[in-house]
Amino acid sequence: MLIAGKVSWALMTLGFSLIMLAILYLASRKIYIPQIREHPGVHAISEAVGRAAEMGRPVSFSPGTSSLYDTKYAGDTAAALTLLSYVAKEAVKSGSKLIVGIAPPTVLPVAQAIVRTAYSLEGKAEEYVEGDTVRFYSPDQWGFTSSYIGMMHRERVAANFLFGGHAAEALILAETGATVGAMQVAGSTNVYQLPMFVVACDYTLIGEDQLAAAAYLSPDPAQKGTVFGQDIAKIICVGLIVIGALLSTAGIKIVYQLLAS
Amino acid sequence: MMAFRDILRRNYKQVIYLALFLSLAVPLIYPIGLPVPIQRTTMGVYNKIEGLKPGDVAVVGSNIGAAIYAEVYPQYIAILEHLFRKDGVKVILVGHGQEAPIWAERALGEINAYGRKTYGVDFVHLGYIAGEEAAVAGLCRDIRALLKVDYKGRALADLPMMKNINTAKDFTIVLDFTASADSQYWLNQAYAAYGTAVGFGLTAIKVPDAYAYYTAGQIFGILESLSGAAQYEVLIRRPGMAAKGMDAQSLAHLLYVALLVLCNAFFIREWRGKK
């Protein structure tokens, strides 16, 4: 019944899935909510928003050019939207103007709902401007980029947040933010763009740091459970790598054969 | 030296941009003729295509667009030229980006595909299929369930070469030309599911990702950006725009190294001054 060569895949997927689902269940039922350590990036976000409030200039936010259905970066986009909720609340509290630039049209209604809710929760629903606070620019990567950098120059933003799945436009967005003098906090699991963010931004959440920061800030305990479940899966992978490397060095290829079966 | 440092400090962007423009433009007008060493990732692709036999099927996927064409299109042309030199090898072109058909038809025109081979017998262009990974999965599972016609609207059933090609099991190799995560789709759907040999033609920024798969033996080769295209042009003895661009790339890299050394030299000097 099982296709040859897929046995280990099936077992590992099943094993990891059961572990993650168990922790997800425990976390969502609040039986066990893992503690996520406070990430320094969270302070950087607050600092950037505070700086923008002091300077009287806007805060800009981009949740990336990937959609929520993207195979690789959907997690990034979901984490970016959680961080958007936090940034929106901080911006409203501090009295800064928030501008959110959206590329994929499927993210637009979600981002609008998140920001509108943040304004309402702070009692400033009238300050949310339909079509202006959350702006849909273009589904095309370069259409979005040129619109976003134009906005940064025109509005002279003081804080710029680049989270989610950014591709080749990452450096252009970050460097433009540096040019206008914005304090920038970025995060991505896109390994090709992380060096660009590290070089051009004031603070970068590298890889899973972004997901962990989103889980830390999110009121949803299931997000914390997800991060913890991922950590357990990674520990298992590290164990397999170490044991497999040691055994392979000794000429015993059992781990390799098991994983290839 | 002080005046130069002051100029760099105040107008560093203008100076750098001018220097970079000159380092790119001058070698394009006055080529230097630097040698192009062949990397093993490029040889992997070359050897795989050289090893194809009559009746083998090569699927060439692409997500080439106007932004990345300068890096990836020369690779695409070189690979198609090599495939079209192989007698009896069937070539299927498919796009998973909206602009892909435009570049596919341009490439076919540049290599005179329609003049030297018979459409429908030696090669087929399926056009752009929306749906990202779902499209690639559909192609690998059952082409005829997904598509009834080719790019020009001709029924697949009327194309002789498509009679025996329906799933990824019928593909001998897949080569994908892209700058984004699309390459992952072929790995997931063709290699992982059916064991089809997969190779990539990528922009420089995607290469580190693909290299992990190459060292694990999951892909047979990578054409790395413009240099990969130049190497391939040398291998197939068809110099084109890639080979011309290597001198410019070399000088630009030299400029980057010089800038890094310079900025750190100034930094160390300032740091010592403060001490």
Place this chain on the structure above:
Amino acid sequence: MAGVWRRIASAILLIASLVILFDFALRNPTLQSVATDLNNWAVVVGAFALGIGAYSLILRHGRMISKRSPLWPYSLLLLGTMLAFIVTGLATGSITSPQYNWIYTAIIMPISSSLYGMNAFFIASASYRAFKAKSWEALVLLVAAIFLMFKNAPIGGVISPILPQIGGIIWDFAAATGMRALLIGIGIGTLALGLRVIVGQEKTPLGGAE
């Protein structure tokens, strides 16, 4: 009512996901047939999703033109250009016709490639501004970057054959290793997100918000 629809959507999502997952590992003709149909439906939905982008653009810029918002002439230019492409494509019947190719080469190619090419200039200025060896780790990164640049450009081998060799060693043993670790992390993260979507814990794909 919204809650009921979300539960129905979650149930459909769960069943479809399990069919595709099991089809990957199990050999069963019925399962394969159902999975193939589901996959092809996803392709059709993907084609319709292309239209959403155009619709959203027309809506936004149409509003900007009607309200005479700042920069509204650019919105008019955008919609006019979009219309030109659509009319040309429909009138000629193909995006590879000479007429469509002409406007594509005249408008899209210079703009897209210029924006992408800006990366080269921005990398230079960003590196000069920020890539300072303020610590030993930064120094190691800097030296590694220089060797890797010499590996990628033919001039490295011309200056000295050892430069690209050292770059190759760094590439094979450091860069690829780090990349592998990140890929494993991304894969596990993707699995985790997929599980959350399947069991209905992740509301955002179903249109929900925090």
